């Protein structure tokens with residue numbers, strides 16, 4: 001029997017902010033993380049160690065990690081793309097890191113500068129060394145249904161990458177629908193295909209909300225047995241390498257739906273909306289979610 005508890009991985013402080021055009025103060029990033037913790041978020045992406053030229057908003061990730069005590073938070077996660085990124089994560093005491101690739105070469109090349117196969121080869125020693133250092137590793141697969149450069153993606157391509165990441169030691173595979181375009185039928189096809197090899201308990205859903213399909217897709221994933229869902233407070237975010245794609249599915253939209261369907265997340269709606277509101281006050285980034293506006297403006 002599957003559990004009625006769904007764990008939210010809050011990606012706002014990384015995915016939510018990484019593509020923002022204007023500078024964001026380190027204090028504001030810290031303030032957001034503190035408010036998310038207060039709301040009951042237990043798993044969170046606090047930043048990434050990547051090229052500051054490629055992603056300038058994440059350049060102060062080391063300061064952020066130190067300020068929010070990530071070295072003593074097993075479930076604070078940082079993204080790393082290469083050995084240098086892992087060195088930085090280890091130096092800051094990270095307990096969980098994520099490596100990230102794609103199911104399509106077009107996106108991988110734009111995002112991390114190499115093909116999918118080359119990225120998998122590059123990740124083997126990174127994942128091995130992370131685990132030798134007692135670090136838990138998540139593996140991201142972007143473009144699970146559609147790639148902005150290579151077109152539609154078949155589930156088999158996702159399965160191949162999921163198996164490679166699992167074999168090298170990633171304990172969790174986050175399936176990224178980067179463009180926010182797919183409908184539940186295609187999401188189901190990918191999850192069902194991956195779940196033939198990877199246990200459902202190791203699969204996470206990471207859906208962007210460009211076409212407003214995010215909540216429907218999360219529900220489809222949960223209906224199929226996925227119990228780990230990535231989302232960003234306020235529905236913020238986007239990837240600098242996915243033109244036209246908007247933010248992640250909003251955490252408040254997801255928990256409104258899940259709580260209503262009888263699932264527990266441990267997240268307090270009011271405190272979460274405070275965290276989303278803080279993004280507007282401290283960074284000038286307004287929440288875009290339906291639930292935020294319904295609760296905070298219209299009643």
Ligand code: HMG
Pocket residue numbers: 015018048049050051052053054055079081082084085086100111112113140141142143176177178206208238239240
């Ligand atoms: P590489 O090929 O190893 O890099 O990786 P390189 O050695 O060719 O270096 C390229 C430049 O990056 C050099 O600078 C390096 O110094 C610098 P330059 O000589 O041009 O001045 N560099 C670094 N600087 C600081 N820390 C580092 C580091 N590594 C290289 N660790 C690399 C190239 C992948 C690092 C680069 O292309 C990069 O940083 N890309 C950004 C990737 C990224 O953060 N993308 C967004 C996250 S993924 C995402 O959002 C999708 C996801 O949400 C799921 C979904 O929605 O689908 C996860």
Ligand code: MG
Pocket residue numbers: 015176178206208238239248
């Ligand atoms: Mg993303």
